[in-house]
Structure formats: C-alpha cells, structure tokens
Amino acid sequence: xxxxxxxxxxxxxxxxxxxxxxxxxxxxxxxxxxxxxxxxxxxxxxxxxxxxxxxxxxxxxxxxxxxxxxxxxxxxxxxxxxxxxxxxxxxxxxxxxxxxxxxxxxxxxxxxxxxxxxxxxxxxxxxxxxxxx
Numbered sequence: 001x002x003x004x005x006x007x008x009x010x011x012x013x014x015x016x017x018x019x020x021x022x023x024x025x026x027x028x029x030x031x032x033x034x035x036x037x038x039x040x041x042x043x044x045x046x047x048x049x050x051x052x053x054x055x056x057x058x059x060x061x062x063x064x065x066x067x068x069x070x071x072x073x074x075x076x077x078x079x080x081x082x083x084x085x086x087x088x089x090x091x092x093x094x095x096x097x098x099x100x101x102x103x104x105x106x107x108x109x110x111x112x113x114x115x116x117x118x119x120x121x122x123x124x125x126x127x128x129x130x131x132x133x
Contacts, residue, residue: 003024003025003026003122004022004023004097004099004122004124005023005025006020006022006124008021009127009128009129010129011132012131012132013132013133015086015087016131017084017085017086017087019081019083020082020084020095020129021079021080021081022079022082022097023077023078024078024079029073029080030052030054031102032053032099032100032101032102033052033099033115033119034050034051034080034097034098034099035047035048035049035097035100036048036050036069036096037098037117038091038129039094039096040092040093040094041092043093045096045117046062047062048065048082048095049065049069049071049082050062050113051071051080053073058112064090065084068084068085069082069083070082071083080097082095082097084129087131089131091129092131094126094127095127095129096124096125096126098117098122099122100121100122104119104121
C-alpha cells in the first residue's frame with residue numbers, strides 16, 4: 001500500500017489560489033483510485049474529487065469546487081496535485097488525499113467516481129487550508 005503525504009496548505013485571502021500536493025512513497029499511483037477530501041471544523045469529511053491518475057479526464061469533482069479546483073499529476077514524481085482557485089472562506093478545512101486499489105473497487109462493483117469515503121484505505125496526514133475573507 002502506498003504511503004501518502006500532503007503538502008502545500010496555508011493561509012490565503014478569499015479569491016486567492018493554492019496548490020496542494022500528494023506524494024506517494026510506495027506503489028505507483030496509476031493502479032489506484034485517488035481521492036481528495038476535506039474536513040472543516042465541526043463538519044463531516046467530504047469528497048472534493050475522485051479520479052484515476054491515469055485517466056484525469058474522468059475526474060469527478062464534488063459540490064461547490066466544480067470549476068474552481070483542478071486535479072493534475074506528475075508521474076515522474078508519483079505525485080498528484082489539487083489546484084484550488086477562487087478560494088472562499090467556506091473552503092477552509094483540513095485537506096486529505098486518499099487511495100484505494102482499482103481492483104478492490106471492481107470487487108465491490110464500484111467505479112472510481114462511485115467510490116465512497118469508506119472505500120479508501122490509505123490516507124495522508126492532511127494539510128490545513130485557511131481562507132480569510
């Protein structure tokens with residue numbers, strides 16, 4: 001299983017941008033369904049985007065991030081990114097990346113964009129994003 005490490009969080013004013021990184025130390029991310037999630041204080045963790053690194057054109061963006069956040073990857077660094085633009089105070093949260101083997105999802109008869117939070121077995125430690133108004 002991969003070990004995941006997020007970075008790139010910080011404080012930014014509303015309207016600004018941040019780019020988060022999720023590096024994998026272990027297996028190639030290409031065989032995993034990946035997810036970006038976030039958890040705001042006092043709220044449940046929610047999905048931001050789910051995707052296969054080998055098929056970013058099919059990335060599923062969830063909720064209010066559509067049109068503002070974009071997933072990308074660098075295969076040479078075994079790293080995926082979350083580019084966040086037009087940030088809003090409501091985007092303030094701890095952001096996590098997570099992974100689940102594609103074959104595990106197929107065994108559960110789910111595609112990557114149908115993957116639920118409970119499907120993801122590998123999680124990073126999170127990186128904090130704070131957006132001020």
